[in-house]
Amino acid sequence: MSGHLDRFARPCFEGVTSNDDRKDRKSDFEVSEEDRKTRIGNLKKKAIKASSKFKRSLKKKSSRRKSGISLSIKDFRDIEELQTVDAFRQALIAEQLLPARHDDYHMPLRFLKARKFDIEKAKHMWDNMIQWRKDFGTDTILEDFDFCELNEVLKHYPQGYHGVDKEGRPVYIELLGKVEPDQLMRVTTLDRYVRYHVQEFENCFAIKFPACSIAAKRHIDSSTTILDVQGMGYKNFSKAAQDLVKRLQKIDGDNYPETLYRMFIINAGPGFKMGLKAVKSFLDSKTASKINVLSSNYQNKLLEIIDASELPQFLGGSCTLLIREVV
Template sequence: MALEVKERKSDAERITDDERRGKTKMGTLKAIAMVKSQKLRNSLKRRRRSSGSLLAIKDIRDEQEQIAVDEFRQILISENLLPAKHDDYHILLRFLKARKFDIEKTKHMWAEMLQWRKEFGADTIEEDFDYTEIDEVKKYYPHGSHGVDKEGRPIYIERLGKVEPNKLMHVTTMERYLRYHVLEFERSLNRKFPACSVASKKHINSTTTILDVAGLGLKNLSKTARELLLQIHKIDADNYPETLHRMFIINAGPGFRLLWNSIKGFLDPKTTSKISVLGNKYQSKLLEVIDASQLPDFLGGDCSCPNEGGCLHSDKGPWNDPVIMQAVMDGEVQNARHIVTISAGNEVVDNSRCRKCKESDLSTAESGSDVEDVLSPQGSCVYHRPTLTPVREEVLIAL
């Protein structure tokens, strides 16, 4: 009997020892995880501190446009039409450009946008909506963001000739696809454009789009497909204007060119100036504005993204850099803007930020098509006047 009690005690002691060792091991793993997490946070902080120019975003603005934006902003405030989320210079400017700076027309467009966002749930769609069928959808509608052009803008690609609308509607619904489309636009506004602005050191709020129409025919343009494209076009034109910088339509055969010639007659000439319709010898044109490392191999570039299942599945871009995204999520991008105003003369002077520009070494910011990269010998924030981008209407073609 005594032996049995002793054995039971030994078993209990062994169980206690095992539990103790398990807890110790778990505690050690937690401690290791906490240390690694802290090391990562410290590493991110060090990288951000050591790259003072990382958060130096050159934001060039036209003086007359600033006056128009300020006037429009005051009107919206007086009529309680300016939620804090949308109180942003560049958002207001995009809507003004879409209505050619007609204040009344812009205000009407703005009010309808706010109402649509409320009804659609656009402000919370990133938290509320999960598009679980995305991998299946991309089989029948190949598309995606991939890399940036030479000016730092995100590249968006669609292979319209490979769209299978009937199969697409078997794996999703039109309503869910439209919600997914809005979700991606919100991600571009809230994440991709700010990340590209940090990476390129200048304000970015538009995309370069490539539409591959190789093989496009009536089979791709069913009634359902046309309806979906029309609804996408309306959402974009009404609520996300002036977010297209340029568009390349590639592999356009004689049939498409005939269709395009009939379509472009109904478009604003300033809109059509954004669009280049190219045949099957398009690679050199794309490589003029996109580095080969950022262009998928099926479009003549060097990238294939084999570890991500192909370029259209990779979502490659600066929005995947943890340092950049930490700055974006912390709201540091707005404070990193160094506003440079284009005056009526031949020079650009930022009176309020010159000292800050010099301290951040904005003189090393990369040049782009929006501004000539020239500096005064004294190192002040004075630049020669760049050529202004003309005001253009947004376009998304319902092919």
């Protein structure tokens, strides 16, 4: 059910705020709908304000400290990548394909990486992305779309962010063995879920990644993902599930490349490992190298990447939470 390997971007922004905010942090699995909206709204204002200040500080080649938020972010750039991005930018500008909102260095770089730094191929991919955004209404989806059935959806598709890894990337968790595709399609529609999926990607780039970057003092535009496949079986591969995966996979691969840093698939039995091995043979080596398949003895590996205080107890960490949408 998880879609393309470079997806994994979901709601809520816990684990990327100030020290005071972190003291009473909850996860997506714990908060009520009213609390979730209030806290997201408050953090959205903070993140957008901080992100705006951060962008202005980059233009002036200086860092500022306002409202107690440090805006000094390390952003080391490879000289060859820098030159290629500049050449790519000039090619896009020449064809009026570079809106100001996407001219941030890192977004063109992700598309170049997705096409192995072939500028012509990356330009074609970029052109298609710009057209898709116009057709889909992506630029205004944060304001235009209300996914009012979210709480019901989470009952049949347990998912959410919880904390950050040791390098400051948001950690996204899905419990795939508990997904109920047929029930999911009774509380929403395929088209509405796809719009929600795109909206949450836009949320990530507008709020979550900038907030994580500010908190970690380094540029962040990718996530660490944990997929728990315990209990996964044929019921999870219904026609509805397959249709949804295909739609998401197409959107993610074409429009949101290089946003997965690493993936851990846990509680994977022998059959699942064999199936994934076959799937990996169709993936490029870079993507395949991001996937770590672990059995039930996964806790130590996760704790190498994620501090215990940032990992929920049910995955071997020390962070307590009520798994309201998971059980």
